[in-house]
Amino acid sequence: MDDLLLRRVRPGLGGELADVRVNDGRVTAITEPGAPGFAARVVDGHGGTLLPGLVDAHVHVVQWATFRRRIPLDAARSAAEAIELLLAHLLATPAPQSELVVGAGFRDGLWPDLPHKDLLQRALPGRAVALFSADLHTLWLSPAALKLIGRDHPTGVLLEADCMSATAQLPTASIDTQDAWVAEALAAAAARGVTQIVDYEYADTVADWTRRGTPSTRVACVIAKHLLDQTIERGHRTGDVLPDADGRLTVGPFKLFVDGSLNTRTAYCHDPYPGSESPGLLELPPAELLPLMRRAFDHGLLPAVHAIGDHANTIALDAFEEIGCPGRVEHAQLLAPADIPRFAALGLVASVQPAHQPDDRDVADRHWHGRTSRAFSYRSLLESGARLEFGSDAPVAPLDPWDGIASAVARTDDDRPPWHPEQSIPFADALASSSGGRRGVAVGDVADLMVTATDPSALSPSDLRNLPVTATILDGHVTHQI
Numbered sequence: 001m002d003d004l005l006l007r008r009v010r011p012g013l014g015g016e017l018a019d020v021r022v023n024d025g026r027v028t029a030i031t032e033p034g035a036p037g038f039a040a041r042v043v044d045g046h047g048g049t050l051l052p053g054l055v056d057a058h059v060h061v062v063q064w065a066t067f068r069r070r071i072p073l074d075a076a077r078s079a080a081e082a083i084e085l086l087l088a089h090l091l092a093t094p095a096p097q098s099e100l101v102v103g104a105g106f107r108d109g110l111w112p113d114l115p116h117k118d119l120l121q122r123a124l125p126g127r128a129v130a131l132f133s134a135d136l137h138t139l140w141l142s143p144a145a146l147k148l149i150g151r152d153h154p155t156g157v158l159l160e161a162d163c164m165s166a167t168a169q170l171p172t173a174s175i176d177t178q179d180a181w182v183a184e185a186l187a188a189a190a191a192r193g194v195t196q197i198v199d200y201e202y203a204d205t206v207a208d209w210t211r212r213g214t215p216s217t218r219v220a221c222v223i224a225k226h227l228l229d230q231t232i233e234r235g236h237r238t239g240d241v242l243p244d245a246d247g248r249l250t251v252g253p254f255k256l257f258v259d260g261s262l263n264t265r266t267a268y269c270h271d272p273y274p275g276s277e278s279p280g281l282l283e284l285p286p287a288e289l290l291p292l293m294r295r296a297f298d299h300g301l302l303p304a305v306h307a308i309g310d311h312a313n314t315i316a317l318d319a320f321e322e323i324g325c326p327g328r329v330e331h332a333q334l335l336a337p338a339d340i341p342r343f344a345a346l347g348l349v350a351s352v353q354p355a356h357q358p359d360d361r362d363v364a365d366r367h368w369h370g371r372t373s374r375a376f377s378y379r380s381l382l383e384s385g386a387r388l389e390f391g392s393d394a395p396v397a398p399l400d401p402w403d404g405i406a407s408a409v410a411r412t413d414d415d416r417p418p419w420h421p422e423q424s425i426p427f428a429d430a431l432a433s434s435s436g437g438r439r440g441v442a443v444g445d446v447a448d449l450m451v452t453a454t455d456p457s458a459l460s461p462s463d464l465r466n467l468p469v470t471a472t473i474l475d476g477h478v479t480h481q482i
Contacts, residue, residue: 004476005039006451009050012440013428013457020050022447025475030443043478048470049455051431052438053195053448054401057351058330058391061199061219062208063136065181066173067104067395074105074134079115082106082131083123090124097127100145100171104132104395109263109363115140117156130170134359135261135396139163145170160260160281164202179212185399186216190480192400193450193469196436198222198252198391200304200330206234206242206251214245216479218448220252223301225292228254237300246475253304253328254296257283259312262333263363267309269334273367280309289319293327303327304351310334310371317342328389333360334368334375344385351389352378354408354430355397361419372420378408379423388425388433401434402464408433410461427457447476 004022011018011030021029021039031037071089076082086103095101101124108115120129120142129142141149141156149169158166172178189197196218199205205221221242223231231254242249259280260266265273266281273280284292293303307316308331316329317339328349333356343350357376364372374380382388390404397403403413408430411418418424425433432439441449453468472480 003040004447004473004478005037005042006050006449006471006473007042007044008033008047009045009451010047010455011050011442013049013051013431013455015049015441017047020441022473022476025447027441027443027445027447027449030441041478043451043471043473043481045451045470046453048451048453050441050449050451051193051456052435052441052445053450053472053474054193054434055196055198055389055436056189056194056391056394056399056401056434057198057389058200058353059197059394059399060136060201061182061185061197061394062178062201062203064394064399065178065185067132068185069181070105070132071101071103072105073103073131074107076106076111078111079108079113079119082115083119086129086131087123100148101127101129102132103129105134106131106140107134107263107359107363108138109265110366115155115157117141117143117146117153120156132167133263135263137163137261137264137266139166141166159264160266160283168202175211182212183216187480189399190216190472190474191469192402193452193472194399194401195448195450195472195474195479196220197399200255200393204230206231206236206249209249210242210244215248217474218248218250220250222252222304223254223296225254225256228292228296228301231301232295232299238302248475251301254301255304255306255330256289256292257306258289258316259283259307259309261308262360262367265367267334268307268312268315269309269368270311270314270336271371274369279311282312282315286315286319289315290322293319293325294323297323297325297327304330306330308333310336310339310374313339317346317348320346320348331356331393332381334371335377335380337374340374340377340380340386341384343381344387348386349389350381350386351391352376352381353391353393353397354378354404355392355413357411357419358407358413359397373422376420377423378425382425382429387437388429389436390430390434400465402467405430405434406461406464409464413461413465431456447473449473
């Protein structure tokens with residue numbers, strides 16, 4: 001029998017000091033502080049705030065765990081500067097000549113020059129180099145890296161499907177090493193109050209998580225497009241609890257891509273990109289999207305449809321309406337005004353990543369010029385009645401919900417004024433969107449909880465991003481404590 005007593009905590013925002021008892025994974029009592037009673041384990045909250053555990057609704061777990069070990073290129077303002085950062089890192093931390101050099105995080109949407117394989121060849125002759133964009137939709141390879149995977153390409157800059165297939169061909173760490181990295185990444189997430197993630201890795205997530213054993217967070221295992229038939233054969237349905245992991249693993253939604261991304265200029269829009277006749281890339285036209293969604297739904301799998309551009313979102317919403325099924329739209333970054341109320345009307349989740357907004361404000365101003373009033377439009381969605389669920393899309397942004405919460409409230413993450421502040425949302429709504437919709441702690445709740453050092457509702461955005469989490473509890477078990 002699990003028995004946990006949380007002493008001197010303040011349940012909920014603005015809560016009064018109390019003791020909270022947990023038994024068998026549920027909150028069973030909230031009493032005056034200091035009330036008598038024995039528990040197998042006692043955690044002293046030191047007057048901190050007790051809140052629901054946080055949920056990151058969109059993570060690429062292996063990529064995030066690996067990204068934490070890649071050469072960071074997010075500060076690069078040009079292709080030339082990306083190479084300078086790469087060389088500086090290799091000078092400080094030399095690697096064997098035969099080892100694949102991997103960097104990540106570059107954003108080329110505003111670069112004055114173009115990435116090219118020849119630049120990498122001149123800087124690192126004969127070295128195999130693979131550089132990933134921040135949005136994971138572009139892969140920049142050196143000639144040696146292209147040769148390594150048996151490819152030829154005129155520029156070495158691979159986009160969308162080519163990027164993803166080439167990524168799968170690159171050398172990776174052993175399974176045991178990757179699993180160790182994943183465990184470390186989840187421990188770091190627990191230290192930020194995370195008790196659940198939704199894993200969108202483009203792999204057999206069910207098999208991978210089953211192999212890893214009992215995780216330190218709840219995990220929803222998303223089904224990739226190429227695994228639909230196999231998943232149906234297994235009899236898996238969205239929400240099914242998978243065996244042998246203490247109930248922490250479930251089958252997630254079925255993922256489909258309608259378009260690409262903003263930074264790669266492949267998000268599919270109603271209007272062409274400036275200086276181009278292209279409106280972006282339509283990955284799945286309706287004639288292909290609808291049968292896949294219908295087949296999945298007929299077998300109990302709820303669709304999660306990636307849509308970033310406004311035309312892609314229209315297509316996704318039209319498909320949900322035609323099929324009449326619930327599900328999720330992932331990202332929903334640019335929306336036609338008429339589409340905003342459709343999320344609530346169709347009962348769909350708007351699965352959004354608020355940390356992308358400050359990261360993408362400049363590239364949006366350039367490539368979505370004149371349309372940014374309806375980009376990352378969280379307040380409009382919220383006021384229309386839509387359900388918002390926040391994620392990070394790690395490694396596109398760090399697996400830290402506090403970063404997303406602060407971005408949703410402040411609409412900036414630096415010294416610049418807020419970007420479209422009319423689309424900011426109240427802190428309590430942002431917190432609920434990162435907590436699976438939970439807005440407090442009550443008797444009978446599942447004991448997925450966290451204790452913060454102070455009440456976060458009065459903090460500045462910068463303080464929110466650095467808020468200490470003193471304890472995290474999953475199903476009544478302590479997964480993090482300081």
